[in-house]
Amino acid sequence: MKTRLVRFVSSLSFRDKVLLIAILCLILPSISTFSVYNYLTKDAVKEQAVISAQNELKLTDEYLKSVFEGMLYTLNFIQHDTELSAILKYKSSQLDELDIVETQYEDIMNEQKVQQKLEAITLVAQNAYVTILLNNGKFYTNYPFKEFNPINLKNEPWFPILSKLKGYSSIWIAPQLSMIASERKTNTFQLSVARPLKDSNFGIYGYAMVTIMEDRIIDILSNETTDHGMVLLNEQGQIISKNKHLNGVLSEQVTKQIGSYTNDVIEINDEEYLINTRDLSITGWKLISLNPYENAVARINSIFKKIFVVQTATFLVFLVLLVYLLRKILNRLVDLRNLSRKVIKGDLSVRTKAKGTDEIAVLSKSFNLMLDKVNEMIEENTLTQSRKREAELAMLQAQINPHFLFNVLNSIRMKVLLKRTQDSAEMISSLSKLLRITIDKNKEMIPFHEEIEINHDFVRLMNIRQMHTVELNVEVSPETLLIKIPRLVLQPIIENAIIHGFSDHGGYILLIATYLDGIFTIEIDDNGLGMQEDQLTKIRESFNKANAKPNIESEQGKGFSSIGLSNVYERMKLTFGDNFIMRVHSELNKGTKVTMIIPIQEVAKHV
Template sequence: MRYPLLGWRQKLILTSLLCLVVPSVITLVMLGLYAKNELKVKAVEKAEQALEVAELYTSNIMQDMVNAFNSIQYDSETVTDLRVAWNKYRQDGTGRVDFFSFKRISEKLDRITFFGGHTYVTILLPDGLYFTNYSTYNNDLGFMYEEPWMAELAKGPANVTEWLGTQPNYVGADEEKYPRLVTIIRKFQLYSNRDSAYIVLSKPENQFRQIFAKYGRDPVLMLVDAAGTVVSHSDPGQIGLAAPPRTSPDKPYELVDWDGSEYLAIRHDLPFAGWSLRSLTPYENVISNIGVLFNRFFVVQLVFFLLFSLLLLYFLNQWTKPVMKLARTATKVEKGFLEERSGVNGRHEVGFLGLAFDRMLDRIQDMIVRVEEEQTRKRLAELELLQAQINPHFLFNTLNSLRMQVILKGEEEIGAIIGSLSTLLRMTINRNNEFIPLHEEVETIEHYMQLMNFRHHEKVALKVNLASDTLLIDVPRFTLQPLVENAYIHGLRQKRGTIRITAWRQPPYLHIEIRDDGTGVDEHKMADIRSGAPVSGIGLKNVKERLHILYGNLFGMEMDSSPGAGTTLALRIPLKPREEINDV
């Protein structure tokens, strides 16, 4: 016998261990995903809060710069002073400016207050005249008239504010302190349809960076212009570089690759010139705590798994020992060692099974002994029966010899009777076939009637009407003979009369009717028969019981009789006695 690679015991242990491992692994994976998602949500919330605060300060600074433009451009006194100064400058023709003569303009610029700290204000008039709120000693601002952005702005309409972004500090005295300035410029008309003037406002870039620096590097905040260039950053080295592109504008956050690292990116758009605030949280920092948590949880899970595995293996070993012992005992019994016993007992299911198994083996041994004794006795009885048995062929041959001698002496009637007796005996003794064709069964009845008429003085006529398609249908042997005998003895009372046998086929049944014209049965006795009382005649009862055993409820027998009108027996036999028949 080939045993499987994994036995029942090994499969049980392996399944039990898998039931421990699989839930643990699934729990770890789900915990990791849930923790990662929660940390991501927390990081987004933190970044959103940081952006909201930074947006408030940044918007105030930028709005303050726009308000400063308006306070200069739309202040009539300031505009009048600028016109007077420019006219006087033109009339003087020396290219020099007596700043003490235009003290009112300088004082006006000095009185402008700004949110967030120091702000550089520069007013550029035509022909190189300019005013500032800062010292221009050794600081010639004439280069501003040559800047590319000045030429572009000069081509456009007036009263348009241009956000230049981050520029190098053009104030020499503060260049080391504030190396970069965030600059905006507005063009306006000093006179209608005349040369344009310009207002330049600059904020030190570190005013924005100080806001971002409060959050360290988690998250990283930056100010980005409409072209995607970094205007201000907590890391000054990133200023002027391209910010990470936004791939999903509709999402509240997204994962982006920037500067060789992966970041959790959030963007808030500002109401000025398409500028925006960006928040970049290093994704590694977000999920770094998950690794520590996952490792600790994994160690705890591993310890518990090893502990429970040892306990499980111990208990499974104890619980499966009786089953394995039963299996070994069954294997030995299969090989013929019937004296083997498992010895398994106990107040549990396996104990009851072992006890029942041992008792079954005891009974099998007892049965084997009894069967051997019975077989011995049976062989002796068969030997004795064989010694006492008369050879049927000797009897048939003797009857045939006697029949031939009688016929040769001219007694043909006696010879026919002897032939019928021989045929009837042969049919009675031959038990090889339980089923025979209907025509052979009727031939047996004809021989029987010939013998009965020979014994009695009053003859009984046998009328047979078999449909041609019923002759070869198999019926149980000696089914009709007892019924005809019952009609001859009880129906006709051994008097003169007629017995009719009719058969026809009506699938799925064969219908046979046996009718006599004898004395019949009175109504009281027929009522008892229909109510289930035993039918009269031993042969009739035996036939009914036998056919019920063969066909069950598919077989039917009905009896109809009345005094003086004879008796009719109707049989309903299935056409296929050894197959299932659908009842119709």
């Protein structure tokens, strides 16, 4: 780690190092200050978060207490309303259908009174379902019979407990699956309170139960100001209801750890939560809030964040001002560095514009003087190399021309001596073309199609000179015809093939030229005598020597003369650069193949 840090610092520029030191001198004190401040205020923040959570639980308890008191009020109304209790006692004492028939009108009136009472109760306890079940099986509800049959209450496991309650005691039943059919789609559970209806004379004459759906509890637990989990547990630790912020995993963890924690910070799934509990005053149930600790202290931290924002803004202002001033001073060094990089890439026309008398200005002026001196040296070297190249081309051309003219003139002389015919005129015509292209100093580069024509004339002349006829076949693509190459680069290769490859028999020479993806390829293939391996190695070695001087003495009768191939290689290398490639492949008694690969980016369109 230390080595990496040292390498990183070493790789920085002088300006970056100065900036880094200045920034660290500002950041480190600020970080130290905030760390000490955060440590000293941590306990105070936690205590304030607990107090805030307790106040929230107290407010939620009041809301739940209001709902529960409304349910108890309903039971008390049924128990103590004189008219309603008298009707219920009367109805509970009717045992057979004869009594009902004899008092039919009175029964109808009583039924109406009971329903009116229940409707009045429903208005007081909205969204509450009231059930009154008498001993003789008679029942009254504020909901339709199809929603739930009150007789089924006798099958509930808690129903026998009602008969054992003393005085006006009630039992709270939760959690309990919804009994009202229409509510099951939206409410899985319900909360109920029930008590027996008793009188000192009649004893227990019936039972009353008030039920609310879970959504009323969820609405209270999920009020607008609550943004964390809250759950309601019964005496057995079972979940009665929870709000939308509490998932199943958190609910399970709460029920497991509630016995160990009351008001503290606990860790669940690697995350800290602030847990707070409160016992409900009416039911004896527990109300629990579970809030991520970061969320619990968010409001308190908002004050600290404001302070942090103000201090950070002040810090940034001073930091920006410091960086601006330092960059203003050190940018001249950066400019000098950028200019040096351009010089490394080959741009020697750049110059610094630094002014002044300080060290950076003196260094900049020295840099400009050095570039001026380098440019002068490059110009002198370029002029020298240009003259040298012209001299080399002239020398190579001079090597080729005398050798070529001597052979052709000797052939014409021998032909004229032996035979005075029309062939002599054709030979002289072909020779004149060759002489014209040879002595024309203004045509160093000629189109490829002209080079092909020259070699047709050359082969015609050589066939007259030689005892055996050699046929020149040409297969070139149209896009190669206008490519310009140095004149007379194919002639030495074809001449070597005729003289050394077809000395004792006739044959053919195949010229193939193609252009593809910026590469111009020329192949000269013959079916002559070929070369031995040592001759082929010697020719290839001559290509690898930058200043190779070919051996003028050719090996007569076998293989190629290295003078022609070396001269061609040197001329093409000087013309097309180091990317030019020339290969020679040969097998004894099978022939020789010379391949030239020329990089050319742009080619004139074929007319």
